[in-house]
Amino acid sequence: MNNTSKFKFLALLICLLNAKYSLSQNYNWSEHIAPILYNNCTNCHIDGGIAPFSLVGYSKAKNYSSGIVASTQNRTMPPWPADPNYRRYAHERILSSEEIHQIKVWANNGCPEGDISKAPADPKPQNSFQMAQPSMSLKMPDYLVNTNSDEYRCFVLPTNSTVDNFLTEIEVVPGNRKIVHHVLVFHDTSDIPFKKDINDPKPGYLSFGGTGSNTSQLIGLYVPGQEPYKYPSGLGVKLLKKGYIILQIHYPGYVENQIDSTKVLLKTTTQPMRSMIIAPVVNHSAQYLTNGPLYIPADQTRTFYSKYSLNDTFTLYAVAPHMHLIGKSIKAYNINGKDTNPIVNIPSWDFHWQRTYVMRKPLILLKNSTIWGEGHYDNTAQNPLNPNTPPQAIGLGEGTKDEMMQVYFWLSGYQPGDENMIIDGTELKNISKTVITKTINFTLFPNPSSDIIQLQSQNPCIQYSIYDHNGRLVKYGIPSTTDNLTQVLIDVKDIPSGCYQLSIKFADGRTASSKFIHN
Numbered sequence: 421m422n423n424t425s426k427f428k429f430l431a432l433l434i435c436l437l438n439a440k441y442s443l444s445q446n447y448n449w450s451e452h453i454a455p456i457l458y459n460n461c462t463n464c465h466i467d468g469g470i471a472p473f474s475l476v477g478y479s480k481a482k483n484y485s486s487g488i489v490a491s492t493q494n495r496t497m498p499p500w501p502a503d504p505n506y507r508r509y510a511h512e513r514i515l516s517s518e519e520i521h522q523i524k525v526w527a528n529n530g531c532p533e534g535d536i537s538k539a540p541a542d543p544k545p546q547n548s549f550q551m552a553q554p555s556m557s558l559k560m561p562d563y564l565v566n567t568n569s570d571e572y573r574c575f576v577l578p579t580n581s582t583v584d585n586f587l588t589e590i591e592v593v594p595g596n597r598k599i600v601h602h603v604l605v606f607h608d609t610s611d612i613p614f615k616k617d618i619n620d621p622k623p624g625y626l627s628f629g630g631t632g633s634n635t636s637q638l639i640g641l642y643v644p645g646q647e648p649y650k651y652p653s654g655l656g657v658k659l660l661k662k663g664y665i666i667l668q669i670h671y672p673g674y675v676e677n678q679i680d681s682t683k684v685l686l687k688t689t690t691q692p693m694r695s696m697i698i699a700p701v702v703n704h705s706a707q708y709l710t711n712g713p714l715y716i717p718a719d720q721t722r723t724f725y726s727k728y729s730l731n732d733t734f735t736l737y738a739v740a741p742h743m744h745l746i747g748k749s750i751k752a753y754n755i756n757g758k759d760t761n762p763i764v765n766i767p768s769w770d771f772h773w774q775r776t777y778v779m780r781k782p783l784i785l786l787k788n789s790t791i792w793g794e795g796h797y798d799n800t801a802q803n804p805l806n807p808n809t810p811p812q813a814i815g816l817g818e819g820t821k822d823e824m825m826q827v828y829f830w831l832s833g834y835q836p837g838d839e840n841m842i843i844d845g846t847e848l849k850n851i852s853k854t855v856i857t858k859t860i861n862f863t864l865f866p867n868p869s870s871d872i873i874q875l876q877s878q879n880p881c882i883q884y885s886i887y888d889h890n891g892r893l894v895k896y897g898i899p900s901t902t903d904n905l906t907q908v909l910i911d912v913k914d915i916p917s918g919c920y921q922l923s924i925k926f927a928d929g930r931t932a933s934s935k936f937i938h939n
Contacts, residue, residue: 446529446532447522447525447526447529447532448526448532448533448534448535449478449481449482449526449531449532449533449534449539450478450533450534450535450536450537450538450539451534451535451538451539452522452526452534453481453522453523453526454478454481454539454540455540456515456519456522456523457475457481457488458476458540458542458543460498460513460515460519461475461497461498462474462475462476462543463543463644464498464644466543466545467545468545468597468598469545469597469598469644470597470598470599470600470601470644471644472894475488476542476543477542478533478536478539481531482531482533485526485527485531486527486883486885486925487885487896487923488523488527489523489524489527489925489931490885490923490924490925490931490933491923492515492519492520492523492524493520493524493931494923494931494933495515495520496933498513498514498515499513499770499773500512500513500514501766501768501769501770501773501775502764502765502766502777503765503766503767504851505851506751506762506764506765507762507763507764507765507777508780508848509777509778509779509780509844510778510779510780510843510844511647511778511844512848512849514849514851515849516849516850516851517850517851518850519849545597550591550647550648551589551591551648551685551687553687554589554591554685554686554687555585555686555687555688555689556579556685556686556688557683557684557685557686558577558579558665558683558684558685558686559577559595559681559682559683560575560577560595560623560624560667560669560680560681560682560683561575561623561624561681562595562623562679562680562681563575563622563623563624563679563680563681564677564678564679565596565599565671565675565677565678565679565680566675566676566677566678567671567673567674567675568673568674568916569673570670570671570672570673570820571626571670571671571673571675572626572627572628572629572668572669572670572671572820573622573624573625573626573627573668573669573671574613574616574617574624574625574626574627574631574632574666574667574668574669575617575623575624575666575667575669575682576613576614576616576617576624576664576665576666577664577665577666577667577684578614578663578664578665579659579662579663579664579665580662581659581661581662581663582661582662583661583690584658584659584660584661584690585658585659585661585688585689585690586656586657586658586659586688586689586690586691586692586693586695587639587640587651587656587657587658587659587686587687587688588650588651588655588656588687588688588689588693589648589649589650589651589686589687590605590639590640590648590649590684590685590686590687591647591648591649591684591685592605592640592641592642592646592667592682592683592684592685593682593683593684593685594642594680594682595679595680595681595682595683596678596679596680596681596682597644598678599671599672599675599678599680600642600669600670600671600680600682601644601670601671601672601772602641602642602643602644602669602670602774602775603641603642603667603668603669603670603682603684604638604641604667604668605638605639605640605641605642605665605666605667605668605684606630606631606636606637606638606639606665606666606668607636607637607639607657607659607660607663607664607665607666608631608633608635608636608637608663608664608666609635609660609662609663609664610633610635610636612631612632612633612635613625613631613632613633613636613664613666614664616632627668627818628818628819628820628822629744629817629818629819629820629822629824630668630818631666631668632818636666637657637697637698638698638740638828639657639659639698640684641740641774641775641776643773643774643775646775648685649776651696651737652737652782652841652843654693654694655693655694655695655696655737655832656688656689656693656694656695656696657695657696657697657698658695659688665684665686667682667684669682672772673888673916673918674888674916694832694833694835695832695833696737696830696831696832697830697831697832698828698829698830698831699828699829699831700742700826700827700828700829701728701752701791701827701828701829701831702726702728702741702750702752702791702792702793702825702826702827702829703726703728703793703825703826704724704726704795704816704823704824704825704826708726708727708728708793709724709725709726709825710725710726710727711724711725712724713815713816714815714816714823714824714825715813715814715815715816716746716797716799716813716814716815716823717799717813718799718808718810718811718812718813719799719800719801719810719811720799720800721748721796721797721798721799721800722796722797722799723794723795723796723797724794724795724797724825725792725793725794726791726792726793726794726795726825727790727791727792727793728790728791729788729789729790729791730785730786730787730788730789730790730791731787731788732787732833732834733784733785733786733787733833733834734784734785734831734832734833734834735782735783735784735785735831735832735833735834735835735838736763736779736782736783736784736785736829736830736831737778737779737782737830737831737832737843738776738777738778738779738829738830739752739763739764739776739777739827739828739829739830740774740775740776740777740827740828741764741766741769741774741826741827741828742774742824742825742826742827742828743769743771743795743797743823743824743825743826744771744820744821744822744823744824745771745805745806745807745820745821745823746797746798746799746803746805746806746807746814746823747769747771747795747796747797747823747825748768748769748796748797748798748803749765749766749767749768749769749794749795749796750764750765750766750769750793750794750795750796750825750827751764751765751766751793751794751795752764752765752791752792752793752794752827753791753792754783754785754789754790754791754792755789755790755792756786756788756789756790757789761783761785763783763791763827764777764827771805776830778843778844779843780842780843780844780845781839781840781841781842781843782838782839782841782843784834784838784839785831785834791829793825793827795825797814797823799811799813799814804867804919804935804936804937805919805935807820807821808821809868809937862875862876862877862879862924862932862934863875863876863877864876864922864934864936867936867937868936868937868938868939869912869936869937869938869939870913870939871911871912871913872909872910872911872912872913873909873910873912873922873936874907874908874909874910875907875908875909875910875922875924876906876907876908877906877924877926878906879906879926880905880906880926881899881905881906881908881924881925881926882898882899882905882925882926883896883897883898883899883924883925884896884897884899884908884910884922884923884924884925885897885922885923886910886912886915886920886921886922886923887920887921887923888915888918888919888920894915894920895910895912895914895915897910910922912938915938916938917938917939918937918938919935919936919937919938920935920936920937920938921933921934921935921936922934922935922936
């Protein structure tokens with residue numbers, strides 16, 4: 421082959437490679453984007469769901485394409501606060517780097533629909549339960565929700581059980597998925613929750629933090645999109661006879677004349693089982709904190725450390741961290757000699773997205789090893805979620821404006837072979853090639869805002885979205901091309917007072933976000 425032929429062959433090869441690359445970048449909704457959204461987003465973003473808009477169907481996805489790109493690029497959606505580089509968990513709701521890339525390319529190419537016959541079937545709202553043959557079905561009384569702020573209400577449901585049982589499966593079925601943000605399920609044999617219910621004129625009773633009873637035991641929870649939780653084979657949580665189930669339900673603010681009738685389904689057995697307990701092993705109590713008490717003065721930050729030495733070997737199946745509004749990060753790990761086993765790390769705590777993280781395989785915690793916890797708090801005016809303006813000293817308590825530091829552990833006594841148990845054997849998504857967008861400098865003022873806020877940057881702003889503290893879109897805008905796009909004025913006088921996040925898309929494709937307070 422002469423040089424001319426070689427050159428022509430090389431040119432042809434480059435063209436073919438470029439064509440192949442171009443085809444690989446031609447993502448469409450039917451074959452590429454719909455499966456991503458339907459598998460990861462539409463548990464919430466569906467008619468009747470807790471999200472402010474539906475992403476079911478091509479037209480809706482296209483309408484919100486810019487917001488989808490922004491929220492997936494910065495990984496705020498789907499919500500998964502745990503750091504995947506610290507530990508990976510079962511049934512992760514997290515997008516791979518390739519999925520995030522596909523969404524961005526699809527939007528940048530004008531949101532092509534593709535061959536609609538190849539699209540997956542539209543998901544249907546989960547209006548009924550999934551558990552087969554529950555042993556108990558307990559429903560709260562109908563409750564009319566009217567609230568301008570976060571409401572936490574406990575509903576007490578007697579089990580009327582005359583014998584002890586073991587709980588093997590639990591499912592919470594929200595009565596109104598649009599307003600039920602999350603549910604904590606407790607079991608209690610004391611009459612304290614019952615008396616609190618009687619003393620409140622409305623169904624249930626108000627209670628922030630926990631149930632108000634020190635003997636309440638957490639047995640499960642619900643977050644949007646969660647499926648029934650089935651305990652590993654042969655294990656269960658012991659429920660004593662003549663007990664109560666307490667549903668603590670979080671209703672977000674700005675709910676008017678909405679009725680909720682949430683219920684919980686329990687599958688139980690009287691057969692002897694290995695007992696699983698759910699306990700706050702990382703704990704804010706004085707005997708746990710090495711530098712307590714949990715107290716954060718006004719205008720200061722604090723980091724607290726929790727330590728607990730294990731007197732036996734345990735098997736860990738799941739964890740659930742818990743803090744309140746000025747919490748910034750929380751971490752738990754196990755130290756055995758020179759070895760450190762990461763358990764959970766929430767580097768950017770969000771009070772409104774709490775959940776249980778289930779191990780892919782149980783983690784064995786050896787006798788005489790130590791469980792450490794770290795919690796960081798920001799009680800300054802620079803924290804947009806600070807509940808007090810100006811900041812005030814905050815101490816330990818169950819109220820939303822108090823603080824807590826806990827990580828609940830789902831534990832059993834160790835038995836040989838526990839380490840071989842597989843809870844989730846699916847292939848992990850690849851997140852190693854995530855592109856971190858370089859920061860872009862901008863200012864937002866005044867903050868706190870009044871009627872107008874000004875966004876000022878060196879890069880032209882082409883789109884902005886404002887989300888409330890529940891992740892709901894409350895305002896969306898595209899500045900006019902006749903405006904000065906480096907100094908964009910945003911009218912916020914029509915939104916209620918509160919804490920918000922402003923997401924911005926710039927002309928060069930970069931995105932950024934900032935929290936602000938609207939008075």
